[in-house]
Amino acid sequence: MTLSSHLQELKRKHETLSEAVELAQRSPATDDLEIARMKKEKLHLKEEISRLSTV
Template sequence: MSIGSHIAELRRKHEHLSDRVELAQRSPGTDDLHIADMKKQKLRLKEEIERLSHA
């Protein structure tokens, strides 16, 4: 897998998580810890994308 395709896959995962976080935040009764965990995953993906983009 090339760096470019890997970055594209990470961006796709980040976008998917972003959609899930947004949906969870709108749903009453969603566990705040679950939302926080998804946000941490998003941040890790974003940091990895940045790292690979500047490598």
């Protein structure tokens, strides 16, 4: 896997997770801990994308 394809995959995962967080926040039945976990994972992906983009 090349660096650019890896970055594209990370960006795709970040976008998918972003949509899932938005949907979960609109649903009153969603557990706050699950939303926090998704946000943390989303931040981790963003940091990884940023780190790899500066290489």
